[in-house]
Amino acid sequence: MIGLLAHTPDDLAAGNFSHSVSWSAIAPALILMLGGILLLVIVSVFRGKLSSGFFTAWTVIVAGGAIAAAIPLWHDVQEDGARSEMAGSVGLDGFSLFVTGVICISVIFAALFLDGYLRREKLEGPEWYVLLLLSAAGGVTMASANDLLVLFVGLEILSIAVYILAAMHSRRVTSQEAGLKYFVLGAFSSAFLLYGIAFVYGGTGTTNLVSINIFLADNVITQNGLLLAGLALLLVGFGFKIAAVPFHLWTPDVYQGAPTPVVTYMAGGVKVAAFAGMIRVFVVTFGPTYVNEWRPMVYALAVLSLVVGALMAIVQTNVKRMLAFSSISHAGFILLGVLASSDQGTAAALFYLLVYTFMVAGSFGVATLIGRTGDGRQNLGDYRGLGRSRPGLALTFTVFLLAQAGVPLTGGFMAKLYVIGAIVESGMTVLALIAMLSAVISAFLYLRIVVSMYFEASTDSADSEEPAELSGPPVRIPKLAGLALGLALVAVLALGIVPGPATRVAGDATAELVPEVEVPQ
């Protein structure tokens, strides 16, 4: 017996707690959560005396602190091996720590873009930053969950904060609409996930991933209908959060309507956490025993995401919707890493998620700036002439788009290369071909935006011989947003030119399910 099951009520009555609370193991999540709550308290006590720059600095420092707390744990895990903490409900391994880092990076980017955005939109409030930090705490909890119920709690903390964030731009109707859509559909998908957890519990007798893993390795279940139904429902729940086709329908509407800096986190951190949960459940827990059962389902999801994401992106005229569909197609690529169901596949998926976070932060970051006051100028026409009026911004955006398309010398190329390599290694060559085809189709989309920026005249001056200028008010680049764009640019290029260190780290970030070691009394 493992973990919580080891305790009978009599044990508890006699005060026999063999599990001490390991604060260090949950330090990153704790720092994020306490940071969020403290910010809320500080601001409510000193209401009106703090500038919005303080909120941004606080958020960046807290997220940086969480990364700093994860680094010693990482070295610890690399030397002494992975371990389970908190009565076996929290798994401390390279995988969870890597994902923690990526989520925190996403938070930092979102905070840097939010700073200028809130000033421009004349919105205020620390609530944006507080919700961002709380949501990240949920994501970290989810990534390190060793128990389906802890995973669910993490998912809810992650999601509820993001539902609110999507609706935070109180003056824009589309933002409210996005929040409501996201909330209704998200709550629905959470119910699916929970129902799946119930079925898995019915099929295996435990919600602890370590115990499930051991149980399935030791026993052959003759009547596994309950477990299979549970797996299918879990896949629906995860499929919604990672926006895989056919559970993607909310994505374009929500990405289009939600405040753009929030979308950088929604498409980055939220997806990273959801993929982390999915890999932990499907690859690590059910991978050794049930891979042949879930692989066809995930295969279908991956193919649909790759094809539909790429095709639908082409017919859009709104850049945020285009990027939403391209993020669906990225989800298809990351699913390839999941499908491989090997250490190599997981490492490839992790590397992809890292690169993807930078690409998506950069792309939506540029969209934040182009949206200008009101956050509404997101049509392809609004990008015309950007190459003349803001050459630096246009060049940066071009690099992010080329990276998303998978052009060599950018991180996007290496990321696609690794997942396709992993999938070929697992013998699914057809899928690799579909993925490459999808990459070619979506390259058209990215080039369409680039062409629009450089070679098309702005709508206002289309008839005259004047040099093309951007229509509408000038694009302003706040310092922090510029800094964030610069960082993302450097990261995307660095990951493409010298991918070695990052791939080594992703390779070391193996996910393991280790039973908790009982502390002798």
Added chain:
Amino acid sequence: MASSPLSDFLRSYLTAAIFGSLGFILVGLLLFLSYLVRPNRHQAQKYLSYESGVDPVGSLWSQSQIRYYIFALLFVMFDVEAVFIFPWATRVEAYGVFGLVEMFVFIGVLLLGLVYAWRKGVLKWA
């Protein structure tokens, strides 16, 4: 005849099903009997919704003050607190000092929410 645990399990549902359908049959039978014996005279007033003897006015979809919403939200905070405190209270001896401190931490975190609401000024009805 030996019965498997599953059929035992299902049999308890059968009891519930029989009991439930008996209820439906009984109510249906009584309503049918009274239909046979009662006089049947239609009047327009009988079809109005009854509102304490006053004629109903206005639409069913009335608007309510948005400020109640904030109070409903604040209520949820205390409600959640109660949901967790009740099961904790039944086992508080078993958890000892650890459990006591833990619950105060929990209440403290929820109180921070109240502090936020108070400083935000939502507790004033104006």
